[in-house]
Amino acid sequence: MAAEMNKTTKVGIISCSGEEIAEGTISRNAVRRVLESLRPHDAVTLCLPLFLAGNEGERNFARTHPTITIDGCDKQCARWGTEKHGGPVACSLVVSDILGDQAASCSRSLRHRTQADAQAVAIVAERIAAEIDALMSEGAQPEMPEDPSADVCACMKPVNTGLVTVKGQQVEIPALPLVFAEYAKQGLRADDAAAAGLIAKAKVFRYIAPEEEDEYTKALLEAYRVYLGG
């Protein structure tokens, strides 16, 4: 029973963004494989540049989850940033250390992907999964208790989308259900006071041309009205 209580529920993975090198692409694809198929229920991720730039939602994530950083090169930006802003990492991996010379034949673009890339991603993903298993079985503890209301970057964590009808066409707005839930929790009604906030939030997740803002605002208010039960 005590062991159950000590178990962590999620491990955070912070990936290198290393756009310049193949190892960066391998690190991101390996993280996606872990999240999509190897350990979908045990891991979450967050956006390194947002984290480094001071986004509190991202930093809160690292403080509230044991974290694994996966870097492309020995500059270790992910580890550096996490330790500076979120506290010590539970495990730090470097793709070039794991793969050695094997990464030399890999590509940074999907357009040039070969069997070598697939193998490299598989090796790194398996290593990340093994580290997650180790942390889960050790019952690694986060720096702080998890804050369920904390903001997490939409770029890194797939979010639910909501539909609104604009000029007769259905349009998807990412994170809309979350926005509606938060507004409802605050007791906001579907009126002009909520309109400015709704359009501002929607514009974070979807480009809305200035000439379309009025139509979108009406559509968002209508959808929010329906969400509140009419």
Added chain:
Amino acid sequence: MEKERDTVLVMPCSGVGKVHGLISREAAYLAVDELAPRTLDLVCLALLVREDEETLAKVKAYPCITIDGCGKACAQKNVEIAGGQVATAFQVAKALSKQRATQPGTGSELTEDGWMVTREIAEAVAEEVDRRCAYKEVT
């Protein structure tokens, strides 16, 4: 030397969770590798935010084209914070919304639609590079 004088940097988004980040990176690779290989240079966003000296020097020395995934515009904002000059800021979400029916893929794979949008952005980046280089030659 000629190449250095005309260098333009491109900095894509780093998002992993959705298709936007993947499109931004693939557009950058396409532009750097095929469309404007002599003048375009790609730089890591994380290295910039980490204040890597070499990356900071590059960003301060050359104009930078940013390709962000979403409205949070991490690449654009971080170039500006670093004291760099954003020549043009592209946004994948904006490009996607212009084609409402598009199904671009996921954070791991791009569909035909996704590659089409990727190429459009890459070509726009290359056009911007050509425009800036032509302007330099004139002046």
